[in-house]
Amino acid sequence: MLFGPEESLAECQTIEFKEASVCLPDDVWETYSAFANTEGGKIVLGIAEPSPGVFKVEGVGDARTVMRQFWENVRNPQRVENDVMLPDGVSIDCSYGVDLVVVNVPRAERHMRPVRVYDKKMKSFVAFVRRDVIDTRCNDFEMRLLEYDALPAADRRAIEELDISALDGNTIASYRQLFNGNKPGHPWSLESDADFLYRIGALAKDRTGRLCPTLAGLLAFGHEYEIVGHLPYFLLDYRNESSGNARWDDRLTSNSGDWSGNLFDFYFAVMPKIDALLLTPLSVSQDGASHRFTNDVKDAVHEALANALVHAYYGGQSTVRVIVKDEQIVFENAGSFLVDRNVAIAGGISDPRNPTLMRIFGMVGISDRAGSGLCTIYATWKKKYGSAPRLSESYAPAKVVFELPIDCSVAGDAGIRGTVDEDTLLLLCRKEQGITAEEAAQFFGVLPRAIQKRMKKLESNGVVVHEKKGRSFYYKVRQTEK
Incomplete structure (x- = not known):
C-alpha cells in the first residue's frame, strides 16, 4: 500500500489528501503552490476526510480525466504562474483496490519562486507555503525570502545610502593580509582598498558611478551599527553551553559593541574557540596569513560555520547562531533550503543564497568546496564519530539547523587524545x-x-x-x- 493501512492514514508537511470522486478539486492549487514554495510533497487525490484527522479511501471516478485536467491547468498561465512539475510527476496508484491519482510536486528551483496560483476569491495570483498540514498564504517575510532567493545575485546590489566608511578598516586590513597570503603575487594586492573591494564584490557602483557597499560587503566587513541600520534584526551569536552548569560558559555576540560585529571577524573569532574545545590547534602558514586545518574534524566544523554564514538569509529575523553543547555543536541560520535536502547532502551542486559573500570568503580559502561541503562533513562525521550529522528545516520563521553530534566515547583521533582513569x-x-x-x-x-x-x-x-x-x-x- 502507498501509505499503509487506511486506519493509519495521516497528512503531514509533505503529504496532502483530497477528495476527487468526480473531478479535480479546485483547492489542489493552494497545495501545489505551498509544496512548490516549501519542501515539495505528494498530493493524493481520492482520499476523503469525513471528520478532522480521519481519512477514507474512496478513489477517483475517472482517474485519466482528472490527470488530464491537472496537466491542462498546471500549464495554463492564467491559472498557474510557474509549472514546476516533472514529466512523470502524476501517476495512478491502485494499491487500495481503487484508483488514486498521486501528484508529486517538487520543491521549486529558486529562480521559479515564488510559485503563485490564481485565487478566485482574491481575484489575483497568490503564493502559499506549507506549515505542517496547512496551506497558508505567504506573509511579508516569507514573500521577501522567496523573492530574494529568486534573484541570481541579490547580495551584490549596491546599498546607495552608504559609502565605504560603513566598512571597518581593521577588518579590511585583516582580510587583505589573508588574501595576500592565500594568493601571493596577485595583481589585486597592489590596488587601493576601494578598487580591491570593488573587484571582490564588496563594493558596487550606484546609478551615478559612485562606489557603495554591496549587501555582501556590508555583511562581511561592515560596522555592526551600520549593518543593523540596514538590517534591523541582524545578530551573530556564539555560545558555549558544554558544561551544563550555567546558561553559558562563553558567549560572543555581534551587538556587544567591543568588536566590529561583522561576518568575517565573527568567523575568525569563533574558530579558535571551537578549536580549543576540539583540542586541534589552528595551523597557519609561515607568513601568518593563510590558514590550514590539522585534521578532518576541524576542517568539517569550519566548513559548517562558513556554510551557516554564507547561506543565511539576512533580510528578516536574521540570526546566525553557533551553540556548543555537551554532546553536539549546533549551527542555526535564517532561511530555507534552496535545493532538496538529500541533493545537498549528496554534493556536487553549489547554489549559495549569497554568491557574492561566498566569493569573498572563497578568495581567502574559506568555503570553496564547489558543492561538496556537506558531503565531506557527513563522510568525516561517520568515519570519526560513527554517526551522521542532522540537517533539518523549520518554519515561522524559516530556519535551517545543522547538528554535529559528538560522542566522546567513540571519537577516536578526532580530538580525543587520551583516556580518563x-x-x-x-x-x-x-x-x-x-x-x-x-x-x-x-x-x-x-x-x-x-x-x-x-x-x-x-x-x-x-x-x-x-x-x-x-x-x-x-x-x-x-x-x-x-
Missing part, C-alpha cells in the same frame, strides 16, 4: 582547591566535555561535589562525616 581523576579532585574540567582535560589529553560527563556521574553517585569560583566550577571529593 577514574582513580587518577579522584586524586586530582583531592587538591585543596579542587580542579576544573578544563584542567583535568588538559592533564588527560581529552575534551573538557568528557571530564564534565564523568564528573556528573561521580556527583550523582555522591563521590564528588562542585562549587563555583568566578566563572569556573571546581570539583572536589565529597568529605564524609566522621
Whole structure:
C-alpha cells in the first residue's frame, strides 16, 4: 500500500489528501503552490476526510480525466504562474483496490519562486507555503525570502545610502593580509582598498558611478551599527553551553559593541574557540596569513560555520547562531533550503543564497568546496564519530539547523587524545582547591566535555561535589562525616 493501512492514514508537511470522486478539486492549487514554495510533497487525490484527522479511501471516478485536467491547468498561465512539475510527476496508484491519482510536486528551483496560483476569491495570483498540514498564504517575510532567493545575485546590489566608511578598516586590513597570503603575487594586492573591494564584490557602483557597499560587503566587513541600520534584526551569536552548569560558559555576540560585529571577524573569532574545545590547534602558514586545518574534524566544523554564514538569509529575523553543547555543536541560520535536502547532502551542486559573500570568503580559502561541503562533513562525521550529522528545516520563521553530534566515547583521533582513569581523576579532585574540567582535560589529553560527563556521574553517585569560583566550577571529593 502507498501509505499503509487506511486506519493509519495521516497528512503531514509533505503529504496532502483530497477528495476527487468526480473531478479535480479546485483547492489542489493552494497545495501545489505551498509544496512548490516549501519542501515539495505528494498530493493524493481520492482520499476523503469525513471528520478532522480521519481519512477514507474512496478513489477517483475517472482517474485519466482528472490527470488530464491537472496537466491542462498546471500549464495554463492564467491559472498557474510557474509549472514546476516533472514529466512523470502524476501517476495512478491502485494499491487500495481503487484508483488514486498521486501528484508529486517538487520543491521549486529558486529562480521559479515564488510559485503563485490564481485565487478566485482574491481575484489575483497568490503564493502559499506549507506549515505542517496547512496551506497558508505567504506573509511579508516569507514573500521577501522567496523573492530574494529568486534573484541570481541579490547580495551584490549596491546599498546607495552608504559609502565605504560603513566598512571597518581593521577588518579590511585583516582580510587583505589573508588574501595576500592565500594568493601571493596577485595583481589585486597592489590596488587601493576601494578598487580591491570593488573587484571582490564588496563594493558596487550606484546609478551615478559612485562606489557603495554591496549587501555582501556590508555583511562581511561592515560596522555592526551600520549593518543593523540596514538590517534591523541582524545578530551573530556564539555560545558555549558544554558544561551544563550555567546558561553559558562563553558567549560572543555581534551587538556587544567591543568588536566590529561583522561576518568575517565573527568567523575568525569563533574558530579558535571551537578549536580549543576540539583540542586541534589552528595551523597557519609561515607568513601568518593563510590558514590550514590539522585534521578532518576541524576542517568539517569550519566548513559548517562558513556554510551557516554564507547561506543565511539576512533580510528578516536574521540570526546566525553557533551553540556548543555537551554532546553536539549546533549551527542555526535564517532561511530555507534552496535545493532538496538529500541533493545537498549528496554534493556536487553549489547554489549559495549569497554568491557574492561566498566569493569573498572563497578568495581567502574559506568555503570553496564547489558543492561538496556537506558531503565531506557527513563522510568525516561517520568515519570519526560513527554517526551522521542532522540537517533539518523549520518554519515561522524559516530556519535551517545543522547538528554535529559528538560522542566522546567513540571519537577516536578526532580530538580525543587520551583516556580518563577514574582513580587518577579522584586524586586530582583531592587538591585543596579542587580542579576544573578544563584542567583535568588538559592533564588527560581529552575534551573538557568528557571530564564534565564523568564528573556528573561521580556527583550523582555522591563521590564528588562542585562549587563555583568566578566563572569556573571546581570539583572536589565529597568529605564524609566522621
